[in-house]
Structure formats: C-alpha cells, structure tokens
Amino acid sequence: xxxxxxxxxxxxxxxxxxxxxxxxxxxxxxxxxxxxxxxxxxxxxxxxxxxxxxxxxxxxxxxxxxxxxxxxxxxxxxxxxxxxxxxxxxxxxxxxxxxxxxxxxxxxxxxxxxxxxxxxxxxxxxxxxxxxxxxxxxxxxxxxxxxxxxxxxxxxxxxxxxxxxxxxxxxxxxxxxxxxxxxxxxxxxxxxxxxxxxxxxxxxxxxxxxxxxxxxxxxxxxxxx
Numbered sequence: 461x462x463x464x465x466x467x468x469x470x471x472x473x474x475x476x477x478x479x480x481x482x483x484x485x486x487x488x489x490x491x492x493x494x495x496x497x498x499x500x501x502x503x504x505x506x507x508x509x510x511x512x513x514x515x516x517x518x519x520x521x522x523x524x525x526x527x528x529x530x531x532x533x534x535x536x537x538x539x540x541x542x543x544x545x546x547x548x549x550x551x552x553x554x555x556x557x558x559x560x561x562x563x564x565x566x567x568x569x570x571x572x573x574x575x576x577x578x579x580x581x582x583x584x585x586x587x588x589x590x591x592x593x594x595x596x597x598x599x600x601x602x603x604x605x606x607x608x609x610x611x612x613x614x615x616x617x618x619x620x621x622x623x624x625x626x627x628x629x630x631x632x633x634x635x636x637x638x639x640x641x642x643x644x645x646x647x648x649x650x651x652x653x654x655x656x657x658x659x660x661x662x663x664x665x666x667x668x669x670x671x672x673x674x675x676x677x678x679x680x681x682x683x684x685x
Contacts, residue, residue: 516680518559520678523672524672526547526670526672527545527671528543529544530667532569532584534572537569539570539572542567543566543569544564545566546562547565563591565588567587567589568587570604571606574662583608587601587602588673602673609663
C-alpha cells in the first residue's frame with residue numbers, strides 16, 4: 461500500500477518535469493538559432509565596415525592600351541569629335557589593378573586634315589580624355605597619336621606624265637611635230653584630270669584597331685582594399 465502511494469506521488473512531479481523540459485527546449489530553439497546567426501551577420505557588417513577604398517595614383521608615363529569601338533577617318537572626322545574605346549590591358553600599380561581590362565574610355569580628335577586630290581597629305585591625331593572605373597568617370601590627359609597619309613606626288617607625276625606621253629604619241633601620228641606638241645598638252649590635261657579624280661588618300665582607322673597612349677599627368681583612382 462505504501463509503495464503504491466509512493467509511486468502515484470512520484471508520477472505527477474515526473475510528468476510535470478517532462479512537460480517543463482519540453483517547453484523549455486521549444487522556446488529556446490529560436491533564440492539559439494538567432495544566436496547562431498548573429499556571428500555571421502556581425503561578420504558581414506564588420507566586413508563591410510573594414511572594406512574601404514584607398515586612393516592609388518597612376519603615375520605619369522603609364523601606358524594605356526585601348527581598342528577602338530568605332531571607325532575614324534580623316535575624310536569625315538574633325539577636331540573636337542568624341543570617340544569611344546575599351547581598355548585592352550589592365551593598369552596595375554603596386555600589385556593592385558587600378559584600371560581593369562574592358563574599362564570604357566573616351567577620347568577626342570585633336571587634329572584632322574582631309575587629303576587633297578592633287579596635293580595635301582591627310583593626317584589624323586587622337587588623344588584620350590577620360591576613363592570610367594567603378595561607375596565613375598575620371599579625367600585623364602594623355603599623349604596624342606598621329607597617323608599621316610602617304611604623299612601622292614609621285615603618283616600624280618606618273619599620271620600626268622603618262623597622259624602627256626600618250627597625247628604626244630597620238631598627236632604625232634595625227635599631225636607630225638606640231639600635232640605632237642598639241643597632243644602632249646591635251647594629254648597632260650587629261651592626266652591632271654585623272655590625278656584629281658583618283659588622287660585622294662585619306663586615313664581610315666577601323667574599329668577594333670589597337671592604339672597605345674601614355675599619361676601626361678598622373679591620375680588618382682580609388683581602389684577597394
């Protein structure tokens with residue numbers, strides 16, 4: 461009898477203890493989960509705080525290798541025209557990439573001269589004016605590159621001279637010495653007209669042409685550290 465009473469008196473506290481223990485585990489699990497997640501969240505916030513930008517100076521004389529994104533020609537382009545290009549090789553300073561490959565650059569035509577038909581050599585000069593890094597544009601000053609067309613005097617002389625010779629031959633056959641003189645003059649005129657019609661030699665720099673410039677002044681660009 462005594463043992464039965466003892467058992468019944470122990471069952472109720474034991475059940476109560478089990479219920480309380482279960483309730484305690486259930487209520488503490490979300491808090492435990494939050495506590496486990498806090499270090500990861502804190503580390504992300506701290507990482508963002510410690511990730512800073514440090515200004516890096518790209519020195520004067522640094523080479524900038526770019527590829528044209530459009531065609532340029534001395535026949536159409538004029539000084540002041542804007543052109544676009546892409547950086548073809550990253551610019552690295554002290555082991556840090558300051559200007560990545562593919563960065564957008566803008567330049568200007570600083571000189572342009574159209575080719576003449578009988579004389580006047582074509583020329584085209586370009587320089588870079590800005591580079592875009594991390595969504596921001598930075599002004600730069602670079603050396604200019606100049607392309608100069610070939611002189612067409614020799615070709616004009618050949619055309620004019622050839623026309624005069626052909627005219628003299630025809631004139632000589634037609635009217636002797638006097639005809640030769642007349643034919644020579646006529647042929648020279650025809651040769652000059654031919655040179656004027658075909659003698660233009662403009663410069664064309666097609667898209668995807670690689671071009672090399674150098675900084676004339678240093679430029680400071682922030683780099684994440």
